[in-house]
Amino acid sequence: xxxxxxxxxxxxxxxxxxxxxxxxxxxxxxxxxxxxxxxxxxxxxxxxxxxxxxxxxxxxxxxxxxxxxxxxxxxxxxxxxxxxxxxxxxxxxxxxxxxxxxxxxxxxxxxxxxxxxxxxxxxxxxxxxxxxxxxxxxxxxxxxxxxxxxxxxxxxxxxxxxxxxxxxxxxxxxxxxxxxxxxxxxxxxxxxxxxxxxxxxxxxxxxxxxxxxxxxxxxxxxxxxxxxxxxxxxxxxxxxxxxxxxxxxxxxxxxxxxxxxxxxxxxxxxxxxxxxxxxxxxxxxxxxxxxxxxxxxxxxxxxxxxxxxxxxxxxxxxxxxxxxxxxxxxxxxxxxxxxxxxxxxxxxxxxxxxxxxxxxxxxxxxxxxxxxxxxxxxxxxxxxxxxxxxxxxxxxxxxxxxxxxxxxxxxxxxxxxxxxxxxxxxxxxxxxxxxxxxxxxxxxxxxxxxxxxxxxxxxxxxxxxxxxxxxxxxxxxxxxxxxxxxxxxxxxxxxxxxxxxxxxxxxxxxxxxxxxxxxxxxxxxxxxxxxxxxxxxxxxxxxxxxxxxxxxxxxxxxxxxxxxxxxxxxxxxxxxxxxxxxxxxxxxxxxxxxxxxxxxxxxxxxxxxxxxxxxxxxxxxxxxxxxxxxxxxxxxxxxxxxxxxxxxxxxxxxxxxxxxxxxxxxxxxxxxxxxxxxxxxxxxxxxxxxxxxxxxxxxxxxxxxxxxxxxxxxxxxxxxxxxxxxxxxxxxxxxxxxxxxxxxxxxxxxxxxxxxxxxxxxxxxxxxxxxxxxxxxxxxxxxxxxxxxxxxxxxxxxxxxxxxxxxxxxxxxxxxxxxxxxxxxxxxxxxxxxxxxxxxxxxxxxxxxxxxxxxxxxxxxxxxxxxxxxxxxxxxxxxxxxxxxxxxxxxxxxxxxxxxxxxxxxxxxxxxxxxxxxxxxxxxxxxxxxxxxxxxxxxxxxxxxxxxx
DNA sequence: GCGACACC
DNA sequence: GGTGTCGC
Numbered sequence: 005x006x007x008x009x010x011x012x013x014x015x016x017x018x019x020x021x022x023x024x025x026x027x028x029x030x031x032x033x034x035x036x037x038x039x040x041x042x043x044x045x046x047x048x049x050x051x052x053x054x055x056x057x058x059x060x061x062x063x064x065x066x067x068x069x070x071x072x073x074x075x076x077x078x079x080x081x082x083x084x085x086x087x088x089x090x091x092x093x094x095x096x097x098x099x100x101x102x103x104x105x106x107x108x109x110x111x112x113x114x115x116x117x118x119x120x121x122x123x124x125x126x127x128x129x130x131x132x133x134x135x136x137x138x139x140x141x142x143x144x145x146x147x148x149x150x151x152x153x154x155x156x157x158x159x160x161x162x163x164x165x166x167x168x169x170x171x172x173x174x175x176x177x178x179x180x181x182x183x184x185x186x187x188x189x190x191x192x193x194x195x196x197x198x199x200x201x202x203x204x205x206x207x208x209x210x211x212x213x214x215x216x217x218x219x220x221x222x223x224x225x226x227x228x229x230x231x232x233x234x235x236x237x238x239x240x241x242x243x244x245x246x247x248x249x250x251x252x253x254x255x256x257x258x259x260x261x262x263x264x265x266x267x268x269x270x271x272x273x274x275x276x277x278x279x280x281x282x283x284x285x286x287x288x289x290x291x292x293x294x295x296x297x298x299x300x301x302x303x304x305x306x307x308x309x310x311x312x313x314x315x316x317x318x319x320x321x322x323x324x325x326x327x328x329x330x331x332x333x334x335x336x337x338x339x340x341x342x343x344x345x346x347x348x349x350x351x352x353x354x355x356x357x358x359x360x361x362x363x364x365x366x367x368x369x370x371x372x373x374x375x376x377x378x379x380x381x382x383x384x385x386x387x388x389x390x391x392x393x394x395x396x397x398x399x400x401x402x403x404x405x406x407x408x409x410x411x412x413x414x415x416x417x418x419x420x421x422x423x424x425x426x427x428x429x430x431x432x433x434x435x436x437x438x439x440x441x442x443x444x445x446x447x448x449x450x451x452x453x454x455x456x457x458x459x460x461x462x463x464x465x466x467x468x469x470x471x472x473x474x475x476x477x478x479x480x481x482x483x484x485x486x487x488x489x490x491x492x493x494x495x496x497x498x499x500x501x502x503x504x505x506x507x508x509x510x511x512x513x514x515x516x517x518x519x520x521x522x523x524x525x526x527x528x529x530x531x532x533x534x535x536x537x538x539x540x541x542x543x544x545x546x547x548x549x550x551x552x553x554x555x556x557x558x559x560x561x562x563x564x565x566x567x568x569x570x571x572x573x574x575x576x577x578x579x580x581x582x583x584x585x586x587x588x589x590x591x592x593x594x595x596x597x598x599x600x601x602x603x604x605x606x607x608x609x610x611x612x613x614x615x616x617x618x619x620x621x622x623x624x625x626x627x628x629x630x631x632x633x634x635x636x637x638x639x640x641x642x643x644x645x646x647x648x649x650x651x652x653x654x655x656x657x658x659x660x661x662x663x664x665x666x667x668x669x670x671x672x673x674x675x676x677x678x679x680x681x682x683x684x685x686x687x688x689x690x691x692x693x694x695x696x697x698x699x700x701x702x703x704x705x706x707x708x709x710x711x712x713x714x715x716x717x718x719x720x721x722x723x724x725x726x727x728x729x730x731x732x733x734x735x736x737x738x739x740x741x742x743x744x745x746x747x748x749x750x751x752x753x754x755x756x757x758x759x760x761x762x763x764x765x766x767x768x769x770x771x772x773x774x775x776x777x778x779x780x781x782x783x784x785x786x787x788x789x790x791x792x793x794x795x796x797x798x799x800x801x802x803x804x805x806x807x808x809x810x811x812x813x814x815x816x817x818x819x820x821x822x823x824x825x826x827x828x829x830x831x832x833x834x835x836x837x838x839x840x841x842x843x844x845x846x847x848x849x850x851x852x853x854x855x856x857x858x859x860x861x862x863x864x865x866x867x868x869x870x871x872x873x874x875x876x877x878x879x880x881x882x883x884x885x886x887x888x889x890x891x892x893x894x895x896x897x898x899x900x901x902x903x904x905x906x907x908x909x910x911x912x913x914x915x916x917x918x919x920x921x922x923x924x925x926x927x928x929x930x931x932x933x934x935x936x937x938x939x940x941x942x943x944x945x946x947x948x949x950x951x952x953x
Numbered sequence: 954g955c956g957a958c959a960c961c
Numbered sequence: 962g963g964t965g966t967c968g969c
Contacts, residue, residue: 606969607956627956635957660958663967689963693961700965703960711959735961791962870962874961878963906961906963 016066016134016272017058017161018127020145024163025051025104027146029097035478035488036096036851039290042838044096044851048103052294053491054163058144059274060301061170062161066139066272069108070126071101073117103289110281114272118265124149125260131158133267142172149199151178152190153259164493183216185223192225195254204257207250209242225250276302297491359409361524363516370429373404373412377433380406382465384442384531387449388511388523394451394565395674395681399423400512401519402430403527408535411524415516427456437462442534444468444482444526447686450562467530469554470537472687473546476848480687486529489536494529495522549844554686557882560889560901561684561694567900568679569701569912572717572948576670579713583662590655597648604655607634620645637800661705665714672699684904691871692846692878694904702905704949716950718910725918725945727899728952729925730908732940733758734877735790741937742843742876743826747819752937759783765819766812785816789823790873792866827869834868842875843933844883880939881907884932891924910949918945 028050036046058064108115118126127150131141135157142161143150150160151173160173178187197215198206207225210218222228229247232240243250279299286295364373377383383406389397398418405411414430416423434441434453439462443449446466453460468480479485486494500522501509511519541547595601598618602609611632615624620642625633636653643649672680680699688695696702704718705711720726731737736758740748751761756771763774763782774782781802788798799809817824831853834840839849848871852864885904892899899921903910909929913921922943929941946952 603969605967608969629955631956633956656957660967664959664965668966688965691963693963695964696960697965700960703958703965705959707959787962793962866962874963877961908961 013065014137014139015062015064016068016131016139016141016269017062017064018130018141018143019055019058019067019069020123020127020143020147020150021051021069021071021104022123023145023147024054025097025100028054029094029100032488035475035484037488038851043099043289045100045103045289045291047094047097047100048107048289049291049294051100051104052107052291053297056294056297056301056491057493058161058163060297062142064142064274066269067274068114068116068130068272070123070130071115071117072123073119073121103285106285107282110285111277112275116265118263121260121263121265125263126265128153128259128261129263129265130267132261134269137267137269139269149190149194149257149259151182151187152194152257153261154178154187182219184219189219189224191254191257192223193219194257195225195250196228198253199257204253205246205249206253207243208246209239214239225254293489293491359411359525359528361411361413361520361528363413363415363520365415365516367426367429370414370426373414374430374433377404377406378436378439380439382406382440382442382534383433384527384534385449386443386523386526386530387452388519389452390510390512392448394448394455395676397452398512399427399452399456401523403520403523405524405527405531408532409528411528411531413520413523415519418512424456427453427458431458434458435461439463440465442467442530444530444533447558447562447565450559451566454562454566464555464558465534465538466555466558467533467537468687469558470541470550471533473550473554473846474537474540474544476687476690476692476846482526482529482533485533490529490532492529494525497522544847545845546847549846553844553879553882553886556886558686560885561686563889564901564903565681565683567902567912568674568677568681569902569910570679570719570721571669571673572719573670573673575717576666579717580662580666583658583666587655587658587662590651590658593651594648594655597646597651604652605659607631610634610652614642614648618646618648620649657708657710661711661714665704669699669717682903689878690848692842692875692882693906694878696903696905701903706953712950715953716948718949720912720947724912724914725947726949726952727911727913727918727922727925727943727945728908728949729911729922729929729941729943730905731877731881731929732942734880734907734939735873736786737935737937737939738843738876738880739790739823739826739873741935742872743823745820745822745826748823749937759786762786762816762819766815781812785812788813789816789827790870792827792869794862830868830872831865834864840868840872842872842879844876844879846875846879848872848875877907880932881909884929885909887928887932888925891928892921895920895924897921897924910952 025047029047031050032046036044037049038044055069059067105115116126116130117123124147127143127145131143131153134141135155139157141158143153143158144161144163146162154160154173154175156175160171160178162171162173164170173181175187178190179185182190182193184190184193193215194204194206196207196210196218197212198204198210218225218228222231228243229250232244232247235243277298282298283295286292364370383404385405386403387399388401388403389399391397399416401413401415403411403413414426416426433439435458441460441463442465444467446460446464446468450460467485468482471478471480471485483494483496486492497511500514500518501511514522541550591604594604598613600613600617602613604610608631611624611634614620614634615632625638627633636656639649639653643653669680674681680701682696682701683698685695685697694702705714718726733752736748737752739745740752747765748758751758757779759782760771760774760779762785763769763778764771766782766785767774767778769778781804784802785798788801791797795806795810795813798804798813799806802809802812804812830840834850834853838851838853839847841847848867850864850867850871852860853868855861855864881904885901888909889901892901897913897917897920899911899913899917901909901911909925911921911925922945926941926943930939932939944952
């Protein structure tokens with residue numbers, strides 16, 4: 005882990021402050037750190053954390069931080085647009101600077117900056133001067149421009165972030181990366197290809213690839229420009245035309261090494277910080293763990309930079325001769341656990357502060373471990389397997405932790421019989437009701453253990469779900485959470501089994517010590533996350549939702565996923581052939597009509613055919629990447645202009661059906677039981693909905709006739725039926741309920757068709773006289789309201805004019821006035837307390853609601869309206885699922901819940917159970933919660949999913 | 954990474 | 962408004 009030669013005593017680290025601050029800020033953008041007063045401290049945290057990590061890892065002898073000091077630089081006088089493309093600095097960063105300055109001052113770290121010069125130039129100048137004094141300089145920055153300064157004694161140090169390792173670029177690395185002879189050529193490289201961030205124009209028509217080629221051939225931009233006669237065609241013209249720009253670019257890209265700054269080495273000595281002053285600042289911005297890390301980084305190091313303290317206890321089989329001593333031996337071992345506990349909990353010394361990870365590979369020791377575990381109130385566990393697919397994965401080991409820094413690893417044999425024996429030892433632990441079993445992504449472990457006949461029972465706590473409830477918009481990976489909340493970066497699985505892909509190795513092939521360190525660390529980290537999240541859930545009133553909805557639901561989902569659903573493979577195979585034929589015919593027709601053969605699947609090529617060759621729309625819209633937009637709604641508007649459009653739309657539909665469903669689904673059938681097993685992600689959708697992946701079974705077609713047929717391929721097994729039950733208009737019913745909008749409530753209570761009823765009110769006509777078009781328009785408005793859409797989007801969807809759409813919305817709010825009030829109230833609430841919530845108290849934080857950027861704020865406002873509705877509907881369905889599962893199990897029925905599609909549940913039921921199951925399902929769904937608006941559920945039964953509708 | 958399109 | 966997957 006040490007990258008430096010420790011004997012070398014003059015190692016200077018120069019930190020490019022803004023680059024590091026930006027990097028830290030954006031790394032946390034999806035999970036910003038906020039103080040209780042609402043101050044965004046992501047940038048401060050990111051920077052400080054990296055700084056401490058750097059000191060801990062590298063123990064620099066000399067260190068300084070370099071800032072830009074504003075004011076025009078030399079370059080701006082040459083080229084006014086320089087850096088014009090840099091987006092405005094986020095508020096959180098501007099606000100961070102004073103704090104970072106204070107922290108640096110308290111740490112006695114010099115802050116450098118020269119007015120009129122960029123940080124790059126200051127770093128370059130000092131690095132050059134330090135080189136003459138015999139220093140090795142590390143320029144700490146992610147910015148590739150610095151590569152030009154690299155020499156034997158000057159290197160780039162790219163700190164690791166988000167799972168990436170620290171990267172040090174010396175001469176050889178730079179040469180290899182850019183395929184050049186000398187790092188100085190990086191300047192030519194940048195001058196040729198340009199850099200949009202720094203607004204270096206570069207040569208026209210030259211990108212990364214061409215620049216590399218040119219450098220190999222010509223060595224420098226000057227030499228290239230002197231020999232442009234050797235180039236050909238368009239490229240020649242472009243390069244020649246932009247020659248002057250190229251020369252200027254070189255000037256812009258060159259980092260100055262003679263800025264007016266002196267190198268007073270004695271000022272850069274790394275000194276011991278003023279811990280108290282640092283703590284003062286940390287307290288102010290509510291950094292708690294970082295202080296420990298800081299303290300540790302400066303604490304004397306016992307043995308090099310090692311932070312791992314490993315104590316191995318291997319219990320060998322007891323021989324007959326030793327039998328007499330057996331009882332004593334067990335006692336001794338037991339005592340050892342206690343000792344280890346104490347050692348781990350003792351924070352006073354560095355050696356024991358870190359961790360104690362040990363493997364337990366002997367049945368006798370394992371039994372004692374279990375005895376020990378059973379005495380705990382809360383234990384965290386984790387399973388290691390050969391695969392991420394729970395149905396194929398074999399258990400390789402299990403780890404356990406119930407105290408910070410202490411964890412045990414139990415390897416599990418490849419031999420199935422031995423594996424089952426090991427698991428038997430741990431059964432009492434997994435089944436103990438009042439012992440809280442903590443894990444990260446517990447559903448995975450639950451499913452793995454099910455295959456070894458172990459059902460995890462009783463109290464459970466999934467740290468991934470916990471964090472999802474605390475911050476649903478964030479990321480929830482364990483490594484990520486560890487870095488953010490614990491300031492600790494766990495070993496990446498990729499360092500053990502290699503990068504993703506076909507060459508990825510197997511966890512079982514790692515040696516026991518490696519397995520132990522990795523697995524134990526996961527359990528340890530997860531336990532620490534538990535300690536952090538559990539009180540947080542309580543504080544935020546999310547315990548009910550967590551323990552009574554999400555955790556029980558996790559079990560239901562695990563069972564659904566294990567059950568899987570049957571497919572009619574024969575039909576799918578035939579349909580694939582049929583679609584292939586239809587597609588060929590359509591393609592032929594499209595080629596004829598366009599007079600050219602091209603790839604219809606390429607939106608880029610299609611756009612060029614339609615708008616350049618056929619000139620179908622002189623004002624064709626472009627996408628943000630500059631292509632012609634060819635989305636369905638745009639093509640639909642052109643349908644009257646050219647016959648080809650219809651064929652293209654039909655082609656696209658069939659292509660989608662074939663590639664996404666008809667061909668993809670059969671390949672996902674699990675061999676062991678001939679069924680497809682989707683995965684329901686409980687932590688993906690920020691509103692509380694589930695997401696279905698691998699494959700996604702929540703977007704099986706239903707709208708079109710041909711699409712519907714695919715539902716027919718989801719079939720019931722022998723002697724069984726498919727039951728489908730879906731809520732009718734659940735979101736509209738809930739918005740009526742929550743807002744107390746009596747006009748809408750009445751319509752639902754009277755069993756009216758809500759869209760027709762809305763139309764009647766909007767157009768002020770009797771219900772019977774509502775036309776199809778009017779109903780459809782009212783339907784669009786109803787949905788628009790759910791999504792928080794405005795007049796613009798409504799006009800876009802209905803084909804009405806902007807003012808007509810506006811009138812329509814006004815009329816809508818007049819009829820449903822309480823709805824309008826409710827929506828305004830949600831936005832106001834979000835602005836005041838920072839979040840909105842569902843009927844079960846599920847929160848969604850909307851920090852953008854106060855943004856000064858109109859687009860960003862409007863988005864947050866739509867979320868403020870939509871999230872409680874979509875989320876409450878999700879709450880209701882989840883409650884129904886838990887109740888149904890409970891009832892089915894209580895009645896010992898063989899009916900299985902298979903799928904959830906947001907407002908629909910799909911079951912497979914033996915013929916003789918269909919009636920009773922149907923009753924249970926309808927009853928539990930309609931009565932999932934108490935409401936004054938009736939919740940209506942439609943249930944259907946059939947041999948396949950299509951028939952069941 | 955983007956555009957398109959399948960679902961609720 | 963919320964998703965996931967496909968092909969480029």
